[in-house]
Amino acid sequence: MARALTLLSLGSVLSSLVRAADNGTFDYDVLQYIDPLIGTANGGDVFPGASLPYGMAKAVADTNSQSNQGGFTLDGYNITGFSTLHDSGTGGSPSLGNFALFPYASCEGDHIDGCKYPKLERPVSFDNSSIKASPGYFAVNLTTGIAVDMTTTQHTSLFRFQFPAGSSSASPLILMDLTDLSDSRQDNATIDVDESTGRMTGSGIFLPSFGSGKYTAYFCADFKSPSGIRDNGIFVNSRATSDAKSLKISRSINGYPLPGGAWVRFKPAEDTSVLARVGVSFISEKQACSNAETEIPDFDFDATHSTAVSLWQEKLSPIRVSRKGVNDSILTNFYSGIYRTQIQPQDYTGENPLWESSEPYFDSFYCIWDLFRSQLPFLTLVDPQTVARIIRSLVDTQQHLGWLPDCRMSLCKGFTQGGSNADNVIADAYVKGIRDGIDWDAAYAAVQKDAEEEPYDWSNEGRGGLQSWKSLNYIPVQDLDYIGFGTMTRSISRTLEYSYNDYAISQIASGLNKTSDAEKYQKTSGYWQNLFKDDQKAYINGTDTGFTGFFQPKYLNQTWGYQDPLKCSNIDNSGSICSLQNSAAETFESSIFEYQFFVPHDMATLITLLGGPSSFVKRLDYMHDQQITYIGNEPAFLTVYQYHYAGRPAKSASRAHFYIPEYFSTTPAGLPGNDDSGTMGAFVAMSMMGLFPNPAQDVYFIIPPFFESVQYTSPLTNKTSTIKSVNFDSSYKNIFIQSATLNGKPYTKNWIGHSFFTEGQELILTLGRNESSWGTHAADLPPSVST
Numbered sequence: 070m071a072r073a074l075t076l077l078s079l080g081s082v083l084s085s086l087v088r089a090a091d092n093g094t095f096d097y098d099v100l101q102y103i104d105p106l107i108g109t110a111n112g113g114d115v116f117p118g119a120s121l122p123y124g125m126a127k128a129v130a131d132t133n134s135q136s137n138q139g140g141f142t143l144d145g146y147n148i149t150g151f152s153t154l155h156d157s158g159t160g161g162s163p164s165l166g167n168f169a170l171f172p173y174a175s176c177e178g179d180h181i182d183g184c185k186y187p188k189l190e191r192p193v194s195f196d197n198s199s200i201k202a203s204p205g206y207f208a209v210n211l212t213t214g215i216a217v218d219m220t221t222t223q224h225t226s227l228f229r230f231q232f233p234a235g236s237s238s239a240s241p242l243i244l245m246d247l248t249d250l251s252d253s254r255q256d257n258a259t260i261d262v263d264e265s266t267g268r269m270t271g272s273g274i275f276l277p278s279f280g281s282g283k284y285t286a287y288f289c290a291d292f293k294s295p296s297g298i299r300d301n302g303i304f305v306n307s308r309a310t311s312d313a314k315s316l317k318i319s320r321s322i323n324g325y326p327l328p329g330g331a332w333v334r335f336k337p338a339e340d341t342s343v344l345a346r347v348g349v350s351f352i353s354e355k356q357a358c359s360n361a362e363t364e365i366p367d368f369d370f371d372a373t374h375s376t377a378v379s380l381w382q383e384k385l386s387p388i389r390v391s392r393k394g395v396n397d398s399i400l401t402n403f404y405s406g407i408y409r410t411q412i413q414p415q416d417y418t419g420e421n422p423l424w425e426s427s428e429p430y431f432d433s434f435y436c437i438w439d440l441f442r443s444q445l446p447f448l449t450l451v452d453p454q455t456v457a458r459i460i461r462s463l464v465d466t467q468q469h470l471g472w473l474p475d476c477r478m479s480l481c482k483g484f485t486q487g488g489s490n491a492d493n494v495i496a497d498a499y500v501k502g503i504r505d506g507i508d509w510d511a512a513y514a515a516v517q518k519d520a521e522e523e524p525y526d527w528s529n530e531g532r533g534g535l536q537s538w539k540s541l542n543y544i545p546v547q548d549l550d551y552i553g554f555g556t557m558t559r560s561i562s563r564t565l566e567y568s569y570n571d572y573a574i575s576q577i578a579s580g581l582n583k584t585s586d587a588e589k590y591q592k593t594s595g596y597w598q599n600l601f602k603d604d605q606k607a608y609i610n611g612t613d614t615g616f617t618g619f620f621q622p623k624y625l626n627q628t629w630g631y632q633d634p635l636k637c638s639n640i641d642n643s644g645s646i647c648s649l650q651n652s653a654a655e656t657f658e659s660s661i662f663e664y665q666f667f668v669p670h671d672m673a674t675l676i677t678l679l680g681g682p683s684s685f686v687k688r689l690d691y692m693h694d695q696q697i698t699y700i701g702n703e704p705a706f707l708t709v710y711q712y713h714y715a716g717r718p719a720k721s722a723s724r725a726h727f728y729i730p731e732y733f734s735t736t737p738a739g740l741p742g743n744d745d746s747g748t749m750g751a752f753v754a755m756s757m758m759g760l761f762p763n764p765a766q767d768v769y770f771i772i773p774p775f776f777e778s779v780q781y782t783s784p785l786t787n788k789t790s791t792i793k794s795v796n797f798d799s800s801y802k803n804i805f806i807q808s809a810t811l812n813g814k815p816y817t818k819n820w821i822g823h824s825f826f827t828e829g830q831e832l833i834l835t836l837g838r839n840e841s842s843w844g845t846h847a848a849d850l851p852p853s854v855s856t
């Protein structure tokens with residue numbers, strides 16, 4: 070046996086070596102390299118279930134893990150149901166997870182009360198090895214012997230429950246629970262079950278996971294079984310009845326909503342397999358039913374699944390890499406990251422009950438503070454048409470609700486983490502030439518309003534402290550603000566982000582020939598300098614780090630406050646409060662030591678303030694080497710690449726290779742933090758492609774790709790661009806660019822513009838083991854607003 074096994078594994082090693090030794094061609098199915106389970110443990114909070122690209126229906130098993138934000142987790146917790154609405158990668162409370170189904174092969178004693186109804190009582194374990202997850206598909210076998218798999222269309226899930234064979238007396242039951250994933254259900258949820266067909270319809274009012282307000286969701290569930298329906302009814306708490314077919318239920322006064330829902334039982338059969346089709350809507354039960362009937366008329370599981378597969382294949386088609394010599398886990402890391410960028414934002418077009426509009430409507434921006442850094446710039450490459458629709462949706466949202474969102478989920482306003490970062494997203498699309506149907510005057514009015522008008526409630530939108538911003542030219546610590554209201558913290562990170570937001574606005578103004586606006590916002594984009602205290606030192610454990618000059622908080626009276634530059638850093642173990650709490654720090658979710666680098670638009674001035682390029686590089690090195698930064702949160706992303714501004718692109722390459730795959734691997738626990746929609750996924754994808762964006766600028770930093778070649782076909786121009794590495798080495802020792810050519814001509818700049826992607830250009834990088842002089846000269850550096 071052992072010998073046979075050895076031979077077998079030798080065989081598979083050989084065949085994988087052969088596979089590894091192929092295949093310079095680009096003609097392969099990328100879906101084989103997508104593992105949706107990456108990020109389902111260790112706080113990745115990824116949604117690993119079945120969904121279309123940007124789909125609203127997201128079917129998966131929900132667990133009772135503390136970290137079940139994305140529904141399913143692989144962390145030893147058990148399954149409580151199978152629900153249809155989800156978000157991916159989010160922090161905060163779990164999102165959505167409404168209208169869960171749960172199956173029993175039979176109820177004890179064949180009595181309906183012999184089944185367990187409340188979510189707290191019914192968790193069931195599952196067989197790890199039975200999990201199958203791929204784009205548009207999810208399957209799991211419960212230890213109760215029931216196999217469940219699922220697929221989706223845009224607004225409808227199709228679940229298949231296969232009950233254990235051979236027990237011809239068992240009468241399977243499926244219940245539908247009105248309780249959502251985070252137990253947020255409010256009063257007066259309803260459910261009705263149709264006695265003859267078993268169709269269930271209903272609705273509930275729920276709370277968003279990281280925002281204000283509430284939302285109503287509707288469903289329509291139909292069941293198809295070969296044996297037919299035996300009986301049906303409703304349940305409340307732990308008791309069920311077939312006498313009542315309708316239920317309206319209050320939340321009640323406990324910490325979680327009163328258990329309630331409906332059930333349907335099927336006639337015994339030798340081999341029972343039940344299909345459950347669950348349509349959802351934010352408009353009405355009627356629309357939930359029509360969504361279901363239109364999208365999956367015949368309960369055809371295989372056809373629904375294969376449509377989902379082709380939609381994913383099409384969405385994933387723009388990027389192909391050479392697999393030559395590359396370990397499959399590298400390919401899986403890459404394509405799984407790409408896949409996660411198209412799980413959400415979610416396309417709720419036609420499902421927005423808040424206002425009438427013929428514009429697209431996207432939701433689940435969770436949050437733009439994260440997404441602007443990598444995910445949306447990445448989508449601008451692989452799916453520019455959808456980015457145009459996302460921008461139109463943001464602008465339409467602003468026109469109807471008054472403000473652009475930072476965070477938005479479940480039709481509600483989410484909490485703003487810093488600046489008005491939708492400005493960056495809109496500017497990024499603008500500078501990259503995304504035009505398709507966007508009303509740029511309206512878009513400009515929307516971003517300009519962020520800079521000029523303070524909202525009453527700036528914890529949900531816009532910016533706070535604009536009076537001080539305009540008079541003092543920074544956000545003061547303990548600001549006096551009686552115009553609008555929000556949490557009076559983060560004065561440093563808000564000053565930095567508002568500065569950057571103004572730069573973004575100036576980019577659009579300049580493109581629209583609004584010259585005086587462009588100059589004005591370019592000037593205000595320099596306000597970050599007002600919080601730079603040039604004699605500030607930083608200490609770790611009482612020892613001087615040797616660096617002088619950091620941002621510090623400043624009061625209204627223009628005297629300096631103080632915040633330890635290491636407070637809220639990754640090595641701050643003192644229990645600092647660093648998020649949106651009213652007692653939190655002057656920097657959001659990171660330290661002054663990291664925020665010292667957040668001047669994405671004027672790195673040249675920053676580098677001068679920090680003592681010149683070599684001192685700047687020492688600071689960046691120190692931050693990475695001492696683990697002051699943590700790659701599991703988004704402010705770290707740009708710091709991997711900012712060496713480019715100091716003429717040290719080789720160091721950016723080293724850092725990228727240090728973090729990937731060390732912190733990003735292909736296991737369930739393989740993400741270092743919340744994926745935040747697909748923001749971590751996009752960081753991985755763009756780093757591995759070798760071109761990383763500085764958002765809102767026409768700049769991509771060049772490092773050697775993790776593949777011998779990368780081929781990109783623009784969905785807008787159909788032109789194909791290529792990056793090729795000479796001396797590529799899959800053990801990643803040759804990760805330093807020695808020289809480069811662009812379309813055959815020597816190219817020494819360490820960055821490239823977006824036209825590389827749209828114009829079908831060819832970049833050839835010659836690699837070596839040591840840092841070279843390539844990309845190191847002043848003329849090679851990416852632009853700064855001051856240069």
Ligand SMILES: *[C@@H]1O[C@H](CO)[C@@H](O)[C@H](O)[C@H]1NC(C)=O
Nearest residue numbers: 088090091092093094096097
């Ligand atoms: C490379 O892949 C293509 C497409 O899958 C295949 O036709 C070809 O035989 C492969 N080449 C090698 C050397 O395996």
Ligand SMILES: *[C@@H]1O[C@H](CO)[C@@H](O)[C@H](O)[C@H]1NC(C)=O
Nearest residue numbers: 110143144145146196197737
């Ligand atoms: C299933 O996998 C999870 C996470 O990998 C682990 O915590 C759990 O112990 C596993 N369960 C079994 C029965 O192997």
Ligand SMILES: *[C@@H]1O[C@H](CO)[C@@H](O)[C@H](O)[C@H]1NC(C)=O
Nearest residue numbers: 133145146147192193194195
């Ligand atoms: C999951 O269910 C199994 C079997 O009932 C039980 O032994 C285990 O403790 C449960 N796990 C958790 C985390 O509740």
Ligand SMILES: *[C@@H]1O[C@H](CO)[C@@H](O)[C@H](O)[C@H]1NC(C)=O
Nearest residue numbers: 196198199209210215216231
């Ligand atoms: C899961 O259940 C299905 C249906 O009974 C069965 O075909 C499959 O082999 C099971 N998978 C595992 C890993 O047991």
Ligand SMILES: *[C@@H]1O[C@H](CO)[C@@H](O)[C@H](O)[C@H]1NC(C)=O
Nearest residue numbers: 255256257258274317318319
């Ligand atoms: C909930 O239903 C009760 C009983 O019908 C009614 O009195 C109450 O106004 C309803 N509440 C809401 C928020 O609709």
Ligand SMILES: *[C@@H]1O[C@H](CO)[C@@H](O)[C@H](O)[C@H]1NC(C)=O
Nearest residue numbers: 085089396397398399730734
């Ligand atoms: C491929 O990568 C995996 C995961 O890092 C590793 O376990 C495996 O040894 C690698 N295989 C080869 C052939 O390098």
Ligand SMILES: *[C@@H]1O[C@H](CO)[C@@H](O)[C@H](O)[C@H]1NC(C)=O
Nearest residue numbers: 509577578579580581582583
């Ligand atoms: C801005 O001005 C330039 C030069 O006059 C012109 O080519 C361009 O079309 C103008 N752009 C807009 C949006 O008006």
Ligand SMILES: *[C@@H]1O[C@H](CO)[C@@H](O)[C@H](O)[C@H]1NC(C)=O
Nearest residue numbers: 608609610611612640642695
């Ligand atoms: C600071 O102290 C901690 C705890 O003693 C230690 O782990 C860490 O290495 C020290 N850091 C530096 C830079 O001295």
Ligand SMILES: *[C@@H]1O[C@H](CO)[C@@H](O)[C@H](O)[C@H]1NC(C)=O
Nearest residue numbers: 547624625626627628629630
């Ligand atoms: C400025 O305000 C701060 C905070 O109220 C106070 O501690 C400081 O003494 C003031 N400085 C001056 C010069 O008034």
Ligand SMILES: *[C@@H]1O[C@H](CO)[C@@H](O)[C@H](O)[C@H]1NC(C)=O
Nearest residue numbers: 782783784785786787788827
């Ligand atoms: C790109 O190709 C698609 C599909 O073949 C076609 O519909 C579209 O017109 C082409 N676009 C351009 C700019 O050639």
Ligand SMILES: *[C@@H]1O[C@H](CO)[C@@H](O)[C@H](O)[C@H]1NC(C)=O
Nearest residue numbers: 805807836837838839840841
């Ligand atoms: C690279 O640098 C090392 C020392 O840092 C040196 O030993 C080696 O010869 C260099 N390799 C090449 C190819 O220049």
